[in-house]
Amino acid sequence: MSSEARQFGDLATQLVQEARRSTLTDTLLKYNDTLVRSIVREQRQLDTLITQTLAQDVTFTGSNPAALLYQTAIQRNKRCLLAYHSHRTDRLRDMYWAVGGALPHLLANTDIRAKLAPHEVDYLREYNASIIEFRSDFTAELDIAASITHPPKDLHVLVRVVRDCGAIQTEVGSIDFRYGQRYMVRRADIEHLIVQGYLQEV
Amino acid sequence: MDDDYYSIDSILAENQKIQCTFKVDIPDLGHLDGGHERDIKALSKIQLPLWMTYILIFSDYADFTVPAPFSSRVKNALNAECKSVRLSALVGAGASWYAFGKIVMRLLAQDAARDMGAVLTTAFRERLLEVIDQAQHFAALGHIGGAGQSNDTAAAFREGLDATERELFALAQDSARSTKQWYESTDRGRR
Structure with a gap:
């Protein structure tokens, strides 16, 4: 089994480090589909291990350190996966607002588009739809997509x-x-x- | 550093390893050590990442030793002169000494945790002055440190900054730059 060669959570650490690199260099990195898939696979393996361990433990008394360790590794991986994805959606939303909420403009950029996973594009589309619905109530009075860092001085x-x-x-x-x-x-x-x-x- | 569930920094800080002494046998998990033993035997010492140790320590399956960056040797050095301790050398490049300490505090008993907290905050407070001072003058004076220190001492201190302090250093530098820009700019004739 592959997890014997490496430590639990090593793959997840790689993923989180990628998120940190993205923040430090202020760039959007390509969605790491392979790594995410490997971690999900590791999760399944860990789940099998728990089931096996508990099945072998016929005199179970409510305390099984091995199963507890597998469980901790699963929770750790889950946290890393969620943090990676939430980091990415944060970035995507920032990019969305940086172009004033012009989603077609953002998605037309092939450079950016190549870095997104399909479900991230879906996410942006739905986010955009929610924003448009919210804006439609007061478009005549206020444009919430307008820049706030440089307030206009003239009409x-x-x-x-x-x-x-x-x-x-x-x-x-x-x-x-x-x-x-x-x-x-x-x-x-x-x-x-x-x-x-x-x-x-x- | 915050303890948010989604915080990238917090997750990476929990990757720091501490030494655990097991109190029970755990079958089939010898590979955690990177060794070739099949099982974990009671009383064996293993370096484990922090995130894995919480449950072991709280369930009383293992004990831990206070890691080297917070040993009494380091505490004495901090007491003597906290500005001459190289925090970055203690935890490795890109890691935060303070974040590591904060997590270890959670594992300690109440009194020990309070002492450790005091060490962390005192060190932070006393070093912060120098961090900000150097950041303010770094751009203006080139490589001369604040408060009339010699070149070498200032440079050594800068190298010894941990990740948290480095971030503050960069922020203070930015802030000094923007203040200067704002001070020298005028709103006249721009409309």
């Missing part, structure tokens, strides 16, 4: 186009934003384009 803003983004409907009609041009526009109309990096404030 209008002078922007420079850093990436083509096509025709956008504004209060003065449709504007076709082309690379290199400058416009004076109403902030509320193009706020999301600044956040997503199409426009730059001058």
Whole structure:
């Protein structure tokens, strides 16, 4: 059996260390599907071991140190798995808010998309749906996706186009934003384009 | 460091090993030691990660010895001059001496735990001044330490910082930088 070569919980430690590395370097690492699967397999093995140990223990008196140790290892692995996943969802939510809640923009980025597990994409979609439902009650009064680190000082803003983004409907009609041009526009109309990096404030 | 269930730091801190002396035989688990014994025999000494030891100690299957980073030798050194103890060398790179100590405290009896807590907080408080002082002046003065210390002492102290102190050092440096930036910037002409 493979768990004899290594110590219980070693794989789980690797997983948690990956989460820490991700925090330290402030990057999203690729979802480690292989490692997660190996840990889940280790969990099954441990479960079998408990069953076996208790089956052999015919004179069970409520105290069986071996079974207790397997149980502790299972709980440890579970904690590591949960911590890894909660660390990732935290990161994903941060990324979601960093682009002002523009999920299609986030998922269109192939670099990011390649690092996500399928169920993480599902998670983001459902999270997005919940946010949209919450926002819909007061979209006219308040945009909760707006930046709070740099509060706007004017209603209008002078922007420079850093990436083509096509025709956008504004209060003065449709504007076709082309690379290199400058416009004076109403902030509320193009706020999301600044956040997503199409426009730059001058 | 917090004790949150999902805290990555807390999980990694529990990977530190301590020495346990078993009081009972446990069959088929000899591999925990990395050795080739089939079973764990009573009175055998094994290095185990902390997370595995709670249950053994609380169920009275094993005893533990206070790990070397918190031995009386280290305590005496801290009493003499806590700034000259290299915490990072005690627990290994990237690990937190304070977090380790906090966990060991949980395993100790009440009086011993209180003493240990006092050692941890005193060391932290007395070292913190130097940490922040050096962080504030690190960028400005290059490699000269705070409070007119010589170059070497300051550098040695910086190398001896444990993970918690390193984090605080980086934060204090950032804060000094942003304060300077804010102080030198003006809101005029930016609207």
